[in-house]
Amino acid sequence: MLRIGCVGYGTGGQHFHTPFISAADGCELAGIVARAEGTIAKARTDWPDTPIFPSLTAMIEARVCDAVTITTPPQTRRELVLEAIAAGLHVIADKPFAPNYAGAMELDAAAKAKRVTLGVYQNRRFDADLQTLKKVIDDGKVGKVWRIESRMDQDSPHTVERGPAGGLLRDLGSHVVDQMVYLLGPVATVDAQLDIAEFPEGPTDVSFNLTLRHQNGAHSHLSASKLNFIDDRELRVIGEKGSYVSKTIDIQAQDIFAGKRPTDDLVSWGYEPEANWGTLRNAEGKVRIPSEQGRYHDYYSAFAACVRDGTPPPVTAETGARTLAILDAARQSAAEGRSILL
Numbered sequence: 167m168l169r170i171g172c173v174g175y176g177t178g179g180q181h182f183h184t185p186f187i188s189a190a191d192g193c194e195l196a197g198i199v200a201r202a203e204g205t206i207a208k209a210r211t212d213w214p215d216t217p218i219f220p221s222l223t224a225m226i227e228a229r230v231c232d233a234v235t236i237t238t239p240p241q242t243r244r245e246l247v248l249e250a251i252a253a254g255l256h257v258i259a260d261k262p263f264a265p266n267y268a269g270a271m272e273l274d275a276a277a278k279a280k281r282v283t284l285g286v287y288q289n290r291r292f293d294a295d296l297q298t299l300k301k302v303i304d305d306g307k308v309g310k311v312w313r314i315e316s317r318m319d320q321d322s323p324h325t326v327e328r329g330p331a332g333g334l335l336r337d338l339g340s341h342v343v344d345q346m347v348y349l350l351g352p353v354a355t356v357d358a359q360l361d362i363a364e365f366p367e368g369p370t371d372v373s374f375n376l377t378l379r380h381q382n383g384a385h386s387h388l389s390a391s392k393l394n395f396i397d398d399r400e401l402r403v404i405g406e407k408g409s410y411v412s413k414t415i416d417i418q419a420q421d422i423f424a425g426k427r428p429t430d431d432l433v434s435w436g437y438e439p440e441a442n443w444g445t446l447r448n449a450e451g452k453v454r455i456p457s458e459q460g461r462y463h464d465y466y467s468a469f470a471a472c473v474r475d476g477t478p479p480p481v482t483a484e485t486g487a488r489t490l491a492i493l494d495a496a497r498q499s500a501a502e503g504r505s506i507l508l
Contacts, residue, residue, distance in 0.1 A: 168470040169196035170258075171231035173222050173246055175209045178237035178260055181422045182289060182462065184213065187235070189428040189435075190466030192474070196230045222246055226253045233473065235287065236260060241331065244269065247284070251276050256283040256473050258466075261340040263287075263486050265331065266494050270487035277483060285469055285479030286486030288344045294438045294460030295414040296345055299401050301458055302410045303349065307446055309407030314349065314386045316342050319396035326392050329367035335360060335374050335493055338390040344481070344489050346378055346386040352488070355379040357505040358496035363393060376496055401444070408448025410455070414438050418460045428463055436460030 170187050172179045175198055187195045199219050200206045209218055219225040222234065226249075233256035236246045243259055250257045257277065263286050264270035277284035290296065303311055318338050326334060347353065356378055360371040373391035380386065402411045417438050418428075428435040438457035446453050468480040495506040 167194045168192055168256075168473055169194050169230060169232045170466070171197035171199065171219075171225050171234045173199040173225070173234050173236050173250075174238035175200040175205050176237070176239075179235075180208065180212065181419070183235050183237055183260075183287070185422060185427045185429070186289075186463040187466050189432060189463035190470065192470035193466050196232075197225045197228070199225055222249055226250070226255070231255060233257065233283075233469075236263075237287075240265070240327070240336070244273065247273050248276055251280050251282055251284070254280060254282060256285075256469075258285050258287050258469060258479075259483075259486075260287050261344070261486070262336045262490060262493070263483070264490060267487050267491040270483060270490050274483035274487060283469070283473050283479055284483045285472075286481045286483060286489075287465065288341070288348075288481045288486070288489075289462045289465055290341045290345060291348050291481070292460060292462050292464050293345075293414075294417055294436050294457050295399070295401055295412050295442075295444070296349075297458040297460060298412065298438075298444060298455060299403060299410065300349060302444075302446060302455060303403065303405075307408065307448065308403055308405030308410055311350065311384050311403055311405045313384060313404050314346060315400070315402040315404075316345065316386065316388045317398065317400045318342055318390045319394065319398045320390075320392050321395050321397040323372075323393050326370060326372055328365045328370045330369060332367075333360075333371035334390055334392055335371050335496060338392075339374060339376070339388075339493055339496070340489060342388040342390060343376070343378070343492050344485075346380075346388065347485070347489060347492075350380040350382060350384045350386060352381045353378045353492050353508055354381050355505045355507050356492055356495040356499050358499040360497070360500040361391075374496070374500075378492065408446065410444055410446045412442070412444025412455075414442045417442075418462055428461075436462075
């Protein structure tokens with residue numbers, strides 16, 4: 167069993183890490199780092215048999231972990247990742263795991279020098295809607311893919327990290343860009359528009375529109391917002407044989423926030439209800455496509471297997487760095503009003 171400690175118990179640690187570490191094959195939740203009194207109390211209630219530590223240093227000294235997940239606020243992650251690597255621990259870093267491409271490659275080099283595994287937690291590769299879309303593409307249902315459109319709008323202004331170092335591009339942008347790299351491969355050029363809101367903390371991008379031209383000739387069009395009172399998700403693929411469109415509610419997040427855990431029923435976990443199934447249209451007509459299973463815990467199962475076998479993790483630091491290079495290019499594109507060649 168890979169003993170994993172979770173550093174941080176905010177929304178990420180509470181909802182998107184600890185329940186899925188617990189559900190993953192070959193993994194054990196070995197410790198939680200929490201500081202605030204209320205956070206400590208919540209962690210103890212949720213995981214009464216798991217030790218709580220005041221710092222990563224304390225958890226390292228207790229020798230309870232083989233690996234750690236770093237899910238603290240983005241500006242704190244670099245030092246914690248480096249501390250864990252220096253202690254010889256394998257590391258899973260929440261996205262965005264560095265402020266930019268150069269920072270990401272610094273962490274990658276540190277992990278390689280210490281011969282530990284560093285992975286990036288891009289859990290939305292394991293969304294039900296994305297796994298269903300991937301199967302539609304892999305099965306040749308739409309033929310050669312010409313373009314994919316992805317919209318991820320959330321009515322949650324309170325979750326926007328405000329200020330020039332925050333913004334939606336680093337937040338949801340990390341997800342939607344990684345998903346397209348996962349489906350369509352490396353990106354050749356980036357064109358972006360960012361919508362900026364003024365806050366006391368400083369100007370912040372709160373919505374965006376990206377066009378990515380992929381090296382295989384396909385293109386993807388990605389947009390997201392959090393300040394526009396929209397709560398909607400859509401994936402649309404256009405190919406030489408037809409199209410596929412899905413609208414979903416992100417069933418895993420909905421269930422987690424409702425107090426459920428994947429271990430309650432691993433067999434039925436993560437399936438979108440029939441009302442949210444996507445529609446395939448081609449020469450044979452129109453048909454609804456049943457949901458594939460969404461399984462965020464598969465990320466952790468795969469990470470444990472990689473540590474055991476010495477193979478690359480599900481999302482390597484280099485892959486995460488390339489996603490950050492795309493986000494860097496998007497900022498440059500928006501600022502200069504032109505396409506950026508990667």
